Amino acid sequence: MSFSPPKRSVLPGFGLSLGFTLFYLSLIVLLPLSAAFIKTAGMTWPAFVEAVASPRVLASYRLSFGASFLAALVNSFFGLIVAWVLVRYPFPGRRLVDALVDLPFALPTAVAGIALTMLYSRNGWIGQFLEPLGIKAAFSPLGVFIALTFIGLPFVVRTLQPVLAELEPEMEEVAVSLGAGRWQTFVRVIFPEILPALLTGFALSFARALGEYGSVVFISGNMPFHTEITPLLIITKLEQYDYRGATAIAVVLLVASFLLLLLINLLQKWSRRFHFV
Amino acid sequence: MAAVVVSSLADARRTAAPPRAAQEAAWVRWLLIAAALLFVGGFLVLPLAAVFTEALRRGFGAYFAAFADPDAIAAIRLTLITAAIAVPCNLVFGVAAAWAIARFNFWGKSVLTTLIDLPFAVSPVISGLIYVLIFGLQGWLGPWLQAHNIQIIFAVPGIVLATIFVTFPFVARELIPLMQSQGSDEEYAAIILGASGWQTFWRVTLPKVKWGLFYGVILCNARAMGEFGAVSVVSGHIRGETNTMPLHVEILYNEYNFVAAFAVASLLALLALVTLGLKTFIEWKHQQALAAIP
Numbered sequence: 001m002s003f004s005p006p007k008r009s010v011l012p013g014f015g016l017s018l019g020f021t022l023f024y025l026s027l028i029v030l031l032p033l034s035a036a037f038i039k040t041a042g043m044t045w046p047a048f049v050e051a052v053a054s055p056r057v058l059a060s061y062r063l064s065f066g067a068s069f070l071a072a073l074v075n076s077f078f079g080l081i082v083a084w085v086l087v088r089y090p091f092p093g094r095r096l097v098d099a100l101v102d103l104p105f106a107l108p109t110a111v112a113g114i115a116l117t118m119l120y121s122r123n124g125w126i127g128q129f130l131e132p133l134g135i136k137a138a139f140s141p142l143g144v145f146i147a148l149t150f151i152g153l154p155f156v157v158r159t160l161q162p163v164l165a166e167l168e169p170e171m172e173e174v175a176v177s178l179g180a181g182r183w184q185t186f187v188r189v190i191f192p193e194i195l196p197a198l199l200t201g202f203a204l205s206f207a208r209a210l211g212e213y214g215s216v217v218f219i220s221g222n223m224p225f226h227t228e229i230t231p232l233l234i235i236t237k238l239e240q241y242d243y244r245g246a247t248a249i250a251v252v253l254l255v256a257s258f259l260l261l262l263l264i265n266l267l268q269k270w271s272r273r274f275h276f277v
Numbered sequence: 278m279a280a281v282v283v284s285s286l287a288d289a290r291r292t293a294a295p296p297r298a299a300q301e302a303a304w305v306r307w308l309l310i311a312a313a314l315l316f317v318g319g320f321l322v323l324p325l326a327a328v329f330t331e332a333l334r335r336g337f338g339a340y341f342a343a344f345a346d347p348d349a350i351a352a353i354r355l356t357l358i359t360a361a362i363a364v365p366c367n368l369v370f371g372v373a374a375a376w377a378i379a380r381f382n383f384w385g386k387s388v389l390t391t392l393i394d395l396p397f398a399v400s401p402v403i404s405g406l407i408y409v410l411i412f413g414l415q416g417w418l419g420p421w422l423q424a425h426n427i428q429i430i431f432a433v434p435g436i437v438l439a440t441i442f443v444t445f446p447f448v449a450r451e452l453i454p455l456m457q458s459q460g461s462d463e464e465y466a467a468i469i470l471g472a473s474g475w476q477t478f479w480r481v482t483l484p485k486v487k488w489g490l491f492y493g494v495i496l497c498n499a500r501a502m503g504e505f506g507a508v509s510v511v512s513g514h515i516r517g518e519t520n521t522m523p524l525h526v527e528i529l530y531n532e533y534n535f536v537a538a539f540a541v542a543s544l545l546a547l548l549a550l551v552t553l554g555l556k557t558f559i560e561w562k563h564q565q566a567l568a569a570i571p
């Protein structure tokens with residue numbers, strides 16, 4: 001009797017299920033996505049450069065990439081604290097907080113957008129306290145950053161939680177018995193272990209923020225050169241029937257997203273090797 | 278595999294850390310808990326509370342009046358229709374993809390798995406744009422569609438297509454890791470005992486993955502009903518005709534009709550809360566099932 005897996009599986013349905021999967025994937029995802037690249041390939045190089053590197057577009061990249069980066073950074077810091085507290089400390093209401101972390105996944109972005117705008121506008125619950133300090137939150141780059149932070153929070157927490165839960169307590173006990181303080185143990189023992197997951201969470205949060213539209217357009221105010229994010233610029237170009245311009249910017253954003261996806265895949269491979277060695 | 282959506286039944290979380298010699302001082306613990314609660318409260322609970330407060334600002338009369346508006350009813354109907362088409366499509370796809378990927382070995386499997394995740398990496402705005410490039414007036418099929426009097430962009434079919442795109446991976450990426458972790462021994466047994474392929478699927482596989490399937494479906498449904506960016510590009514914003522609930526919220530908000538905007542938004546927020554509740558319930562069920570296995 002042989003225990004090696006059979007060369008031809010006895011289970012039926014391989015042809016049907018794979019055939020349908022490939023057909024549906026091509027029809028819904030691959031073909032439409034390739035349309036963007038083919039449309040752009042028909043542009044001359046100078047026209048492409050003008051479409052994707054005009055000053056207004058460059059300003060939108062600066063805002064989109066900058067605000068997404070800062071939001072992912074803040075999420076990494078607080079996400080680590082939230083994940084740590086949820087995994088390690090029992091406290092009343094922990095289950096509720098754990099469930100709430102997924103809210104930005106579940107809440108439609110337009111709802112998040114108008115709610116955040118209400119909170120941070122001049123007479124909103126939070127905005128009224130920022131106003132006397134001279135801080136303008138809604139309709140400023142700060143508003144964009146706030147919306148992107150909201151949208152990215154679950155990514156860091158959900159990536160870190162399983163990794164934190166699997167940490168071996170023995171390692172920390174060894175560190176303590178060898179004379180390390182708690183902070184030293186965290187920096188030298190725990191942090192290197194969770195670093196790949198933290199970077200993955202950062203990248204996921206950054207990638208999501210880069211393409212985000214719904215939660216940002218309400219709070220940003222959408223002023224060209226000032227609070228106009230790249231996805232909004234694509235819509236603006238579309239509304240002016242500048243299909244080529246819109247598609248060219250979309251291709252730049254798509255390439256950035258695919259590079260991030262690749263980076264996330266590599267980070268996860270690294271993270272897995274870390275844990276199974 | 279890129280876990281672009283991070284929540285999954287497959288990584289069942291262990292909580293309640295064992296008592297350890299290495300513990301933080303009590304004041305550090307409480308400081309961290311306070312920081313976490315403050316962050317979650319400020320960034321997640323406050324916006325949620327703001328939605329309901331603003332919706333009820335003028336009392337229940339004004340709140341319910343927002344739903345008597347025929348445009349609001351049309352928007353709710355369109356949202357329900359869209360989800361009723363998009364979710365089953367992606368459900369069938371998810372099951373087929375999971376069956377192929379989790380039950381068979383073939384060349385290019387990991388590439389296929391990554392490609393299924395692709396829509397999560399694409400900006401919602403671009404998800405709408407690509408369908409405009411194909412079906413729009415200036416698009417590849419535009420002239421042909423116009424000659425045959427078929428409208429896809431700025432009409433319901435475009436909204437459904439864009440929604441299918443953005444919710445494409447949900448069911449598949451929930452089922453694939455779950456079915457991979459379960460293995461195919463029981464299916465082999467069923468086949469060897471003489472069950473047909475469909476019998477095996479309905480009687481053996483489906484009962485094993487039903488919670489995972491349900492989990493994928495509710496997340497898919499929440500996104501399908503709440504999608505804004507992609508739908509906004511292809512809808513054309515015709516009141517009473519091509520406005521979904523999130524688009525109706527936008528229109529009301531931009532007209533400074535805040536009570537009505539937040540009233541419709543509160544319905545979507547309720548949907549989100551129900552989704553989170555069901556999700557937590559399924560995770561709890563799943564953990565119980567795992568604990569029951571010796």
